[in-house]
Amino acid sequence: MSRSERLLDLIQCLRRHRRPVSGQALADELGISIRTLYRDIATLQGQGAPIEGEAGLGYVLKPGFMLPPLMFSDEEIEAIVLGSRWVAKQPDQRLSAAATNALAKIAAVLPDDLREDLDASTLLVGPPAKAVEGIDLGLVRQAIRNERKLGFLYRDAGGAASERVVWPFALGFFDKVRVVVAWCEMRQDFRHFRADRIAQLEATDMRYPRRRQALLKEWRATLDKPRGS
Template sequence: LEAIVLGSRWVAKQPDQRLSAAAANALAKIAAVLPDDLREDLDASTLLVGPSAAAIESIDLGLVRQAIRNERKLGFLYRAAGGAASERVVWPFALGFFDKVRVVVAWCEMRQDFRHFRADRIAELQATDTRYPRRRQALLKEWRATLDKPRGSR
């Protein structure tokens, strides 16, 4: 129960308003069905989520989550760390939440490889109705397998 409370509180403090509201709503629903003694434990939980450095949200992460759920391609302008910009079409299949950044994990059509895109470097995000040709779970499995390989052999 403590893990659910802590995780929900953390998500509720994130700038993604829809995800934040969903976490708060889920916690309220859980509290509503708990026996009195467990509800008191939930209300009295001493596990707190403190303020963190605010992540810069330059795009609507709700659109990214929707594209992942529906297995739809996204298009955007991406600025690399050095400032160079490129147009990308990607097949997003995961969204990473780090302390200061959010990362879209996707298959990149331009690079023909898995790539990680910092959300704060994405501009002109465009959702499409085009379904990507592979299943999200297959992409996730293949991407996880690449994490075990040395960098030069990918």
């Protein structure tokens, strides 16, 4: 492994830790000596990387640091291209356009050899399954980002309709359907709502009383329990 690759791996390793991590733990994770780790930390700090801490106390990379486009591995490029191409073929038009634009921006800042690898990727995405939902998934995503309530008319598998007010905190993408994961005020519980059964979607300015991440964490803890809609 070249030194530039090792420094890049160190940055990525620090990104995975939100709290200070000891130099020895970092050295063990990277498979290098503690002395080499200290030298690499000093090198990155000298190049402007906002790494805080010192030997014996641990190190943390301040959020917001942007890496220059040094390199991507072959598999990283394949993952970027494949993921972007899949999203670009989804029925959510705004998300689809965003994926195409993001891939173009990444290509624009890559070195020439890596840009050629990106353009020449042979991992292809097949035609998407036809989606029949008639709602704007962009409104759902915006409500999730802003932690706002949504109102809509929902029809269950038997066709029975009910009006719902929910606190959306996740959106699942499957081949043939999109699923809104939310806390339902009517059921006073977590529920999964198929987007193709939602009608009369109404975005509100009402902030729901809990944080999105807290709801997501609590919902994940319930996944082993059977739930209906």
